[in-house]
Amino acid sequence: MPMTSHRHTAWSGSLAALALVAGLCLSLPVRAADSAQGLRDKYQTVAPQLTDNVFHRPLVLESTEAPDRLKSDIYSVLDYPFATVKNALGDPEHGAANWCDVLILHLNIKYCHATQGADGGVLNVNLGRKVEDSLSSSYRLEFGYHPVASSADYFRVELSAASGPLSTRDYHIMLEAIPAPGGGNHTFLHLTYAYGYGTAGRLAMRTYLATVGSGKVGFTKAADSSSGAEPEYVGGVRGLLERNTMRYYLAIDAYLKSLSAPPDKRLQQRLNTWFNATEQYPRQLHEVERQDYLQMKHHEVERQQAAQ
Numbered sequence: 001m002p003m004t005s006h007r008h009t010a011w012s013g014s015l016a017a018l019a020l021v022a023g024l025c026l027s028l029p030v031r032a033a034d035s036a037q038g039l040r041d042k043y044q045t046v047a048p049q050l051t052d053n054v055f056h057r058p059l060v061l062e063s064t065e066a067p068d069r070l071k072s073d074i075y076s077v078l079d080y081p082f083a084t085v086k087n088a089l090g091d092p093e094h095g096a097a098n099w100c101d102v103l104i105l106h107l108n109i110k111y112c113h114a115t116q117g118a119d120g121g122v123l124n125v126n127l128g129r130k131v132e133d134s135l136s137s138s139y140r141l142e143f144g145y146h147p148v149a150s151s152a153d154y155f156r157v158e159l160s161a162a163s164g165p166l167s168t169r170d171y172h173i174m175l176e177a178i179p180a181p182g183g184g185n186h187t188f189l190h191l192t193y194a195y196g197y198g199t200a201g202r203l204a205m206r207t208y209l210a211t212v213g214s215g216k217v218g219f220t221k222a223a224d225s226s227s228g229a230e231p232e233y234v235g236g237v238r239g240l241l242e243r244n245t246m247r248y249y250l251a252i253d254a255y256l257k258s259l260s261a262p263p264d265k266r267l268q269q270r271l272n273t274w275f276n277a278t279e280q281y282p283r284q285l286h287e288v289e290r291q292d293y294l295q296m297k298h299h300e301v302e303r304q305q306a307a308q
Contacts, residue, residue, distance in 0.1 A: 036154035039178045043188050046075050054219055054231075056280070061219055061245060065238050068202075071194035072245040078187045080256045082153070082179040085187045088173060088256060090155040096121030096145040099159065104301060105274045106244075107287055110138045113305045114145070121145030121160065128288050132296040135303070139165045143173070152302040154178050167198030175252075191252070193245055205237055209285070217284060218242030233284075243284050252278040273296050 048056040058077040078085065088098050100112035100123060110133060111126035123145055126220040128138030137221070141161045161167050172194050180186035194268040196203070216237035222232045233239065254273035258266040275293050278285040288296075 029042045032078070032149045032151035032154045032156075035149060035176060036151065036178050038248055039154070039188065039190060040181055041178060042075060043178075043181050050075075051076060054221075059249070061242060063218070063220065063234075063238050063242050063245070065236075066239075068198065069194065069196045070237060070241050072241045074189075074191040074245055074249045076188055076189050076191075076249065077180050078253065078256065079185075080187055081185040082177065082187045084259065085177050085189065085256060086150070086155045088259065089252070090147050090150060090157045090177075091102070092120075092147045095147060095157060096123055099123060099145065101270070102248075102303065104253045104297065104304060105254060105270060106247050107293070108244075110300055113304055115143070119144060128165075131292075132299060135259060141171065145270070149176075153249070164195070166204045168195055168202035169198070169214065170194075170196040189252075191245070191249055193241070193248065205240075209236055213240060216243065217261075219246065219281075219284060239284075246281065246285065247278065250274055253277065265299075267301060 046060045049060045053059060053225065055061075060075045061072065062075075063072040081280040082096050089095055091098070091104075096114035103109045103112045103123070103125060107130040108127055109125060111124070113124045115122045115124065121144070123143040124141055125141050126135055126138040127141065128135075141164055143159040143161045146158045146160070147155070148158055154176070156174065158172040158175075159171075164171060172192070173188065175194040175214040177187050177189045180188040215235075216234035216239055217235050219242050220234045220238070222234045234242070250273055254270045257273055258270040261269050271294055274289055
């Protein structure tokens with residue numbers, strides 16, 4: 001059944017958001033000790049990149065593109081104690097609601113409401129365009145919230161949804177963390193986004209990238225540039241994926257930073273922190289003006305206070 005032009009525009013915007021989330025994997029039991037050691041080993045591998053990169057912060061971004069799947073990973077050192085990160089994002093009781101406070105910061109997330117389902121926490125999430133819009137023009141996904149491992153020096157949480165618009169499927173968000181090696185009140189974090197897609201999703205992404213998404217780039221350098229020339233970065237679906245990966249990482253950072261503020265000041269601080277951080281990468285991440293973003297998000301937060 002053909003889509004109207006309005007719905008096609010809405011789904012194109014939603015497709016841009018889909019790179020944030022991704023492929024459901026059938027998870028084997030997670031051993032916290034083994035996973036913590038694996039993350040410590042990864043820290044040693046990426047340590048040189050954490051101190052010298054295009055982000056000007058301790059962060060490494062990796063992305064891969066397959067014929068029917070996209071996946072990206074961020075590794076970063078956060079300036080917050082491990083216990084703060086674990087309690088905020090990996091808590092079995094309150095973690096799902098806290099994730100909604102994170103997710104709503106992203107331009108393409110129009111609504112998020114956490115409930116308790118038969119198998120644990122559930123996040124009802126609406127994906128839409130980067131401008132203020134009605135929920136009827138967005139697409140609803142239902143994410144399961146699963147804290148799968150927790151110990152004194154490691155935690156892991158997964159969010160998964162089986163299907164999305166236009167033949168997209170197997171959405172998976174994974175966050176794991178350990179106290180940063182070397183001591184101090186820092187946390188080494190690993191964030192994964194991945195998803196699969198079929199023919200309809202592939203065609204929709206091609207349409208987006210040929211129109212409103214044309215000319216947009218990610219963060220991975222695609223080729224060496226001559227001295228003084230503008231660097232060349234990956235474009236296409238990998239570029240889209242990397243942009244949204246950064247937006248979500250910055251949302252996590254903004255949420256954690258706001259926890260030190262009085263409760264009635266936290267939302268405004270999160271919004272300002274997220275917008276200021278994205279403006280550090282204008283070529284990749286600038287989409288709207290500050291006042292438009294703040295107004296839109298205040299309206300969306302008000303909307304998500306009630307269950308839909």
